Amino acid sequence: MRRIGLISDTHGLLRPQALAALQGCDALIHAGDIGPPELLQRLRDLAPLTVVRGNNDRADWARDLPHTALLPVEQVLVCVVHDVKELPLPAPAGVRVVVSGHSHRPGCAERDGLLWVNPGSAGPRRFKLPVSVGELLVDGAAVEVRLHTLDI
Known part of the structure; x- marks a missing residue:
């Protein structure tokens, strides 16, 4: 079994609680709206990382990030996209799971x-929504x- x-939606805030929850994973997915690129390195230190660009990832460093990833x-086969409205339909052949954020x-x-699957936002709280992460x-x-x- 793989975890x-x-x-x-970290928006520059990588909470210690999020890092603790992701500890021990075989791989990680970040579904966009990252914040500074250093945040991605902290996740890569935990496990191999698949990442897509979110609508707020506009800095020069983020231009090389894909909008979708498999x-x-x-x-x-997992497809990752920040906003499900950007997912090409039909979904790419063989996709079983779509992970999004936004x-x-x-x-x-x-x-x-x-x-x-949407893991929710692990960054700053928005409205009264929970701060959360997920796992497959x-x-x-x-x-x-x-x-x-x-x-938190």
Whole structure:
């Protein structure tokens, strides 16, 4: 079984609680709105990182980041995009899971044969939404999602 940590919308704030929750993951996904690039290095120090650019990632360093990325995990293909409205439809062939950010709302839903996952925002609190991260547990072709509200 592979454990893939999910984080999004850090907006420059990488909380120790988020780092602790992602500790021990086999790989990490950051679904955009990152903040300074040093934040990505702190995540890469934990595990291999797949990252996409968010709508607020406008600095020169972020121009090389893709808008979408594909990550194969065992028998599951994960597509990462910041805003689901930017996902090319139909989704790329073979995609089973779509990980996104942007809304700051953690959630998971099965629609049209895809598992849609948003880990929520791990950065500054927005409105009364929780501060959260998530994880995908992948075992062969089986996927389990866990969303974690951070105790801040």
